[in-house]
Amino acid sequence: MKTYDRLIFELSVPGRTGVALPSLTGKKHPLRELGGLLRATAPALPEVSELDVVRHYTNLSQKNFGVETGFYPLGSCTMKYNPKINDEIAGMPAFNQLHPLQPAAQIQGVLKIYHELQGMLSEISGLAEFSLNPYAGAQGELTGLMIMKAYHEDKGDFKRKKVIVPDAAHGTNPASAALCGFDIVEIPSTAQGFVDLDELKAVLSDEIAGMMLTNPNTLGMFDRNILEITKLVHAAGGLMYYDGANLNAILGQCRPGDLGFDIMHINLHKTFSTPHGGGGPGSGPVGVRKGLEAFLPNPQVKKDGPDYYVEKGADAIGSVSGFFGNFKVWLRAYVYCLTLGKEHLKDVGRFATINANYVRVALKDDYRLPIDSFAMHECVFDGLVDQSTGVTTLDVAKRLLDYGFHAPTIYFPLLFHQSIMIEPTETESMQTLDEFIAIMKKVADEAKTDPDLLKRAPTTTPVTRIDEVYAAKKMILTFQDFIAENGR
Amino acid sequence: MFKYFPHTESDLAAMRAKIGIAADQDMFVDIPEAVRMKKDYKLPAALSEIEIRAKLSEIAAMNRPAIVFSGLGAYDHYDPSVIGALLSRQEFLTSYTPYQPEIAQGTLSYIFEYQSMVTMLTGMDVSNASMYDGPTAAAEACFMAMSMTKRNKILVSAAVNPNIAEVVLTYAHFRGLEVAFIPVAEGETSLPDLKNLLDETVAGVIVQKPNYFGIVESFDGVSEAIHQNGSVMIESCDISTLAVLKTPADDGADIACGDCQSLGMPLAFGGPYLGYLATKKPHVRRMPGRIVGQSFDRNGKRAFVLTLQAREQHIRREKANSNICSNQSLMALYATIYLSLMGPDGIKRVNELSYQNAHKLYDLLIATGKFTPVFKKPFLKEFVLHTSLDQTLIRQALADHGYFGAVSLADYDDSYRDVVNFAVTEKRTQEEIERFAAVVGGL
Numbered sequence: 001m002k003t004y005d006r007l008i009f010e011l012s013v014p015g016r017t018g019v020a021l022p023s024l025t026g027k028k029h030p031l032r033e034l035g036g037l038l039r040a041t042a043p044a045l046p047e048v049s050e051l052d053v054v055r056h057y058t059n060l061s062q063k064n065f066g067v068e069t070g071f072y073p074l075g076s077c078t079m080k081y082n083p084k085i086n087d088e089i090a091g092m093p094a095f096n097q098l099h100p101l102q103p104a105a106q107i108q109g110v111l112k113i114y115h116e117l118q119g120m121l122s123e124i125s126g127l128a129e130f131s132l133n134p135y136a137g138a139q140g141e142l143t144g145l146m147i148m149k150a151y152h153e154d155k156g157d158f159k160r161k162k163v164i165v166p167d168a169a170h171g172t173n174p175a176s177a178a179l180c181g182f183d184i185v186e187i188p189s190t191a192q193g194f195v196d197l198d199e200l201k202a203v204l205s206d207e208i209a210g211m212m213l214t215n216p217n218t219l220g221m222f223d224r225n226i227l228e229i230t231k232l233v234h235a236a237g238g239l240m241y242y243d244g245a246n247l248n249a250i251l252g253q254c255r256p257g258d259l260g261f262d263i264m265h266i267n268l269h270k271t272f273s274t275p276h277g278g279g280g281p282g283s284g285p286v287g288v289r290k291g292l293e294a295f296l297p298n299p300q301v302k303k304d305g306p307d308y309y310v311e312k313g314a315d316a317i318g319s320v321s322g323f324f325g326n327f328k329v330w331l332r333a334y335v336y337c338l339t340l341g342k343e344h345l346k347d348v349g350r351f352a353t354i355n356a357n358y359v360r361v362a363l364k365d366d367y368r369l370p371i372d373s374f375a376m377h378e379c380v381f382d383g384l385v386d387q388s389t390g391v392t393t394l395d396v397a398k399r400l401l402d403y404g405f406h407a408p409t410i411y412f413p414l415l416f417h418q419s420i421m422i423e424p425t426e427t428e429s430m431q432t433l434d435e436f437i438a439i440m441k442k443v444a445d446e447a448k449t450d451p452d453l454l455k456r457a458p459t460t461t462p463v464t465r466i467d468e469v470y471a472a473k474k475m476i477l478t479f480q481d482f483i484a485e486n487g488r
Numbered sequence: 489m490f491k492y493f494p495h496t497e498s499d500l501a502a503m504r505a506k507i508g509i510a511a512d513q514d515m516f517v518d519i520p521e522a523v524r525m526k527k528d529y530k531l532p533a534a535l536s537e538i539e540i541r542a543k544l545s546e547i548a549a550m551n552r553p554a555i556v557f558s559g560l561g562a563y564d565h566y567d568p569s570v571i572g573a574l575l576s577r578q579e580f581l582t583s584y585t586p587y588q589p590e591i592a593q594g595t596l597s598y599i600f601e602y603q604s605m606v607t608m609l610t611g612m613d614v615s616n617a618s619m620y621d622g623p624t625a626a627a628e629a630c631f632m633a634m635s636m637t638k639r640n641k642i643l644v645s646a647a648v649n650p651n652i653a654e655v656v657l658t659y660a661h662f663r664g665l666e667v668a669f670i671p672v673a674e675g676e677t678s679l680p681d682l683k684n685l686l687d688e689t690v691a692g693v694i695v696q697k698p699n700y701f702g703i704v705e706s707f708d709g710v711s712e713a714i715h716q717n718g719s720v721m722i723e724s725c726d727i728s729t730l731a732v733l734k735t736p737a738d739d740g741a742d743i744a745c746g747d748c749q750s751l752g753m754p755l756a757f758g759g760p761y762l763g764y765l766a767t768k769k770p771h772v773r774r775m776p777g778r779i780v781g782q783s784f785d786r787n788g789k790r791a792f793v794l795t796l797q798a799r800e801q802h803i804r805r806e807k808a809n810s811n812i813c814s815n816q817s818l819m820a821l822y823a824t825i826y827l828s829l830m831g832p833d834g835i836k837r838v839n840e841l842s843y844q845n846a847h848k849l850y851d852l853l854i855a856t857g858k859f860t861p862v863f864k865k866p867f868l869k870e871f872v873l874h875t876s877l878d879q880t881l882i883r884q885a886l887a888d889h890g891y892f893g894a895v896s897l898a899d900y901d902d903s904y905r906d907v908v909n910f911a912v913t914e915k916r917t918q919e920e921i922e923r924f925a926a927v928v929g930g931l
Contacts, residue, residue: 005790008601008828018829019568021837025918029847031732031840034866037704039734042832043608050570053828057574057598057821064579064594074584081492082582085537091572094548099556099564100758102892103883109550110757123530135620135759136814138801146662165806175801175811179631181664184806222518253516258523269814276584277818278595279617279778281760297658318658322561322623322651322747323758326816335544341534344490346525350512351493354500357507357515374515397588407588412802429494430503461590463785471781471795475772477614479604482782 004059004462009479011056012046018053044480063462064278065406071432073359075378075409075421076170076218078248078270083339086273086332095331100323104309110331111308114301114324117334118285121266124345125244126257127287130266131296133325137245140265140284141176141212146317147263147288147295148210148239149180154295154315160209160238164200168193168219168413170245173212182209192371193219193415195229204232210239215259216249218413219371220356220378220421230260239263247271248425249353249377252346262289271348272333283329299324351426352377355433359422362437366444370416377425383418384447391447393418395454398465399446402458403439490534556755557849557886557893557924559870559911560700561622561649565728565838566915567752571825580821585778585814589793590785595817596792599780602820605827609730610744611737612766617778618815619763622747623655626694626724628765628776628810629743630656633692633720634665635774635809636742641666641689645677647699650900652724656694665691675701675863683713692720696746697739698729700900701863702870702911711740726750727764727823729868731835736766743767751826753819762819773799776810841914842869849912849921856929862907870911872897872904877931879908889927 024030032038048056065072072079089095098107118130134140145163152160163182165173168189177184185208187199194217211233216222223229230240242256242264248271250256256264268274269282276282288296294315301324302311337345353376360369360379367381383393397407397420409421424433446453458464476482489496495503500512509515516524535543556564575581579594586592586599599617606615619625630642642660644653646669653669660667666689671681677695686693693714698704707723714721723741728750730736736744749761767775773796781795801808827835846869853859859873875882875894882894893911897904912921 007597007604008824009604017831017834018570019831019834021566021834021914022841024837024840025844025848029844031836031843034704034733034843034868037706037734037866038732039730039738042836043605043731045605045608045731045830045832045835046828047831047833048828050829053825054570054574056828057825058577060594060597061574061577061579062594063591063597064583065588065591066578066580066582068578068582072584074587077584079582079584083492085540087576087581089540089544092544092548094551094553096754096756097553098551098757099554099558099755099892100562101558101560101895102552102554103887106552106554106887106892107757109547112547112550120531135624135816136812138811138813139620139624142811146658149662171800171802171805171808172811172813174806175804175808178806178808179659179811180662222516224518224520227520227523250519252525252529254519254523254525267814275581275818276814277816278580278583278592278821279585279817280814281620281816281819282814298654318661319651319654320624320658321655321759322621322761325758326760327757328760335540338532338535338540338543339537340490340492342528342531343534344493345529345531347490347493351495353515354495354503354507354512357509358503361507374517376515398590401588401591406591409587427492427494430499458590462593463590463789463791464787466589466785466791466793467783468793468795471783471793474781474783475769475795476782477600477603477772477779477795478607479601480607 007479008046008048008056011048011052014047016047016049018048018050070404071428071436072406073408073422073424074406075423076245078423078425080273080425081427082273082275083336086335089335090328090331108308111301113331113334115303115308117330120337121285122287125264125287126255128290129293129296130285130287132285132330133297133321134265134284134286135321135326136280136282137265137267137284138172138176139320140286141172141243142179143286143297143320144241144263144265145176145180145182147292148241150295150317151239151292152209159207162207163209164203164211166195168217168415169212169214170218170243173243193217193221194223195225197225197228200229200232204236206237208236208238210241212241212243214243214246216246216376219380220375222376226259245270246377249349251349253349257289262292268329268333273336274329274332281326281329283326348426355424355426355428358433359424359437363440366441367420378421378423380413381420382416384444386448389447389451391451391454393420395457396443399443399454399457402460405436405439554890554892555920557891557912558895558909560895560909561651561747562755562758563750563911563913564755564915565750565752565913567754568829570829571822574825575818575822580818586794593792596780598821598824600782600792602824603780605824606764606766609727610766611735612744613769614772615764615766616775617780618817618820619765619777620816621761621763622724623652625745625763625765626652627656627659629722629745630660630665630692632743632774633722636720636771637691637718639689639691641691643668643670643685643690643693645670645695646672647677647701648694648696648724649700675703675865676705679709686713686717686719690717690719692722694722694724696724698726698868698870701872702867703863703865704733704868707739729839732839748823751823753822760816760819762816762823774809777812777815838914842912845916845921846871846912849910849925852925858929869913872907872909874906875908881931882928885927885931891924
């Protein structure tokens with residue numbers, strides 16, 4: 001299976017097809033009536049049978065590593081188990097067949113789910129209301145920042161053009177702020193990756209629209225000055241934005257709204273167990289505290305007595321999606337919330353945190369722990385303790401692939417040069433963690449005894465290390481480019 | 489114990505001992521006491537799987553799925569059974585962004601195939617790995633145009649679907665990008681008005697095909713006027729129709745964008761769908777989002793990898809082309825499998841059938857005497873008609889018979905208050921079309 005190396009185009013044989021469609025109904029209205037509006041030649045799509053397609057994509061799938069393949073401790077991504085019942089419900093015809101523009105009376109079920117899920121997310125976050133429309137975390141950030149801007153402008157305050165972003169933030173934070181037309185004020189973090197209060201005070205002014213913060217931060221540590229931070233920013237007239245990428249850690253422990261955050265997004269594909277889909281579709285609902293609800297994007301879902309309806313709010317920031325976002329993703333999150341309920345959602349953060357600390361303690365003799373204090377849902381190492389061998393974090397990550405583990409997030413956060421960010425999540429058992437720890441220790445040993453083994457790794461995967469420079473230089477980005485370069 | 493948490497009491501005791509804590513709360517000392525949760529969430533009690541199925545069946549029954557005869561950005565095309573089966577493979581479904589390419593060649597290969605197919609359909613040179621949806625792809629295209637021209641204004645044809653225009657307006661407003669609309673003449677983008685509006689501040693112009701009224705515009709003279717002004721032509725297209733219509737490249741566009749929902753993706757109350765974005769090679773570094781390129785591994789084996797990442801947020805932060813991180817990857821796989829199954833002949837047949845069915849309904853509705861043409865322009869699967877009937881009556885009658893259609897364009901513009909939309913795909917049978925026409929014709 002490992003040797004399978006084809007593109008679907010390379011299976012093509014003229015005349016084959018993978019579908020059976022109805023016949024045309026007589027000669028009336030042939031497409032050629034469109035005459036000069038039609039393209040001259042057909043697109044060079046593959047011509048393959050149904051089995052060709054099924055076998056090709058099955059073979060491709062087997063070159064992938066998923067959460068169900070094995071342990072996937074990719075930091076900041078919360079690769080928890082994706083429950084099957086969620087997929088089953090999302091596949092129900094009564095949900096799949098709904099047109100998003102059907103009248104409200106015909107879509108009461110989905111509007112109820114929208115309304116109830118936003119209510120549950122509000123309770124979990126300590127905020128007033130959520131919109132489920134944003135498609136992903138980054139779009140949630142952008143939407144939240146639009147709300148921040150709209151809030152200030154609504155008060156006639158147009159001079160707040162700056163957003164504070166700590167240097168330890170996820171890359172999406174400054175990128176979202178820039179996309180929203182803000183200037184970014186980056187403030188350096190303390191050695192522990194926390195907000196430096198003096199640096200914060202120094203940049204606060206009436207030009208600050210607000211501040212974006214992840215807590216626990218990207219080092220997986222909870223900023224104990226959080227109440228002071230939110231107070232300072234509020235006192236300067238700014239709003240606090242909570243980047244919910246690390247929300248999993250605090251489930252059952254505290255709520256962003258209670259910490260003083262005004263706006264936040266949640267990555268449903270992280271904290272609320274929806275599948276990551278090889279990079280999406282995700283879902284990034286945005287929540288706001290009381291007083292900011294009117295700014296949430298359109299369309300808005302409201303309830304009047306027993307009836308749900310759709311509204312376009314006059315004060316809304318506008319629209320960030322064609323319809324209601326990734327419905328089948330937030331439907332899965334709804335099922336997840338119902339399954340865990342109040343009894344189990346509160347345990348998520350505790351179990352995720354105990355798992356991360358278990359790994360942190362077990363590996364600190366072999367991997368450099370830059371900050372030796374409690375982690376939350378993830379722990380960050382800075383490469384191997386023994387740096388004399390020339391073995392890098394990249395080599396360690398690649399060697400893990402040979403042992404059947406997905407690698408942690410590497411080279412992020414940027415505060416350290418050899419970052420290894422491990423997020424086990426609450427769905428992993430002590431036995432799995434023990435196996436991972438044993439392999440991490442073994443790899444650390446190999447780095448000393450046979451560093452070349454790590455430099456060569458991985459060797460048991462479908463392909464070995466890839467020449468990234470060639471890819472960037474040649475820019476072979478399509479099959480047509482590939483043919484132009486190599487011939488048929 | 490709970491089924492998603494494997495922690496037994498003895499495991500927990502062993503783990504606490506190893507960590508060196510007496511109680512779990514010791515790990516949370518940094519959370520200020522004042523804000524620690526003292527009470528449970530006010531949430532419903534946990535449900536068993538038996539209860540979940542019952543509850544969700546009950547909620548599902550509150551929906552009334554209908555036989556769809558409208559479009560406006562979401563089309564009821566046929567979804568081959570193969571796709572759902574392959575998409576549910578956990579290796580595709582539960583993996584994430586292919587950061588470790590050695591164990592993500594499945595994802596990287598299909599993205600490469602997807603990029604290839606998007607360029608085949610659009611006539612462009614390069615495509616990214618996916619955008620959220622058609623409207624956000626259009627907004628990102630505007631930012632590309634802004635960056636390509638160092639100008640600050642976008643012209644949007646009034647024949648562009650308002651749900652695209654609204655997202656463009658929202659993104660543009662906050663970025664500080666000016667937007668103006670090009671009036672419509674006879675259902676098409678007015679070329680004289682476009683020429684009048686073009687000036688040295690215009691970065692890009694967005695047009696749509698088929699447009700909001702379903703009309704297949706020819707765009708004669710449009711790209712010439714735009715390019716003469718040094719501006720960028722952005723064409724938003726229903727990608728399914730590009731299998732038979734002239735491509736954005738044929739039309740002279742610099743950027744092609746739009747939705748791939750029409751590639752058989754379930755209507756699913758609006759998502760997940762898939763946006764595509766494609767351009768000419770010289771502009772590739774201005775593209776947002778992920779791009780996969782071909783390379784080789786150390787053994788000389790062909791391999792695929794994320795490339796040109798210096799455009800992206802995790803490297804460039806505030807200087808990135810966009811903030812996009814997670815995209816709609818699994819839906820790109822959907823589109824790729826769909827197009828593989830269809831091949832050039834299948835996707836052509838889809839368009840032929842849709843064309844034939846839509847024109848059949850058009851003829852039948854006109855024959856009822858209760859509908860009259862708004863424009864006399866070529867259309868493919870979607871069209872609008874004037875109606876003399878009370879629209880509440882129409883929609884009630886359709887709902888009673890299990891149909892959804894005749895969506896009003898009153899929100900678009902008050903002068904269109906008597907105009908309604910219809911769309912017909914290959915999925916509609918002759919009987920459905922005839923009965924639909926009979927229901928509204930009988931009013």
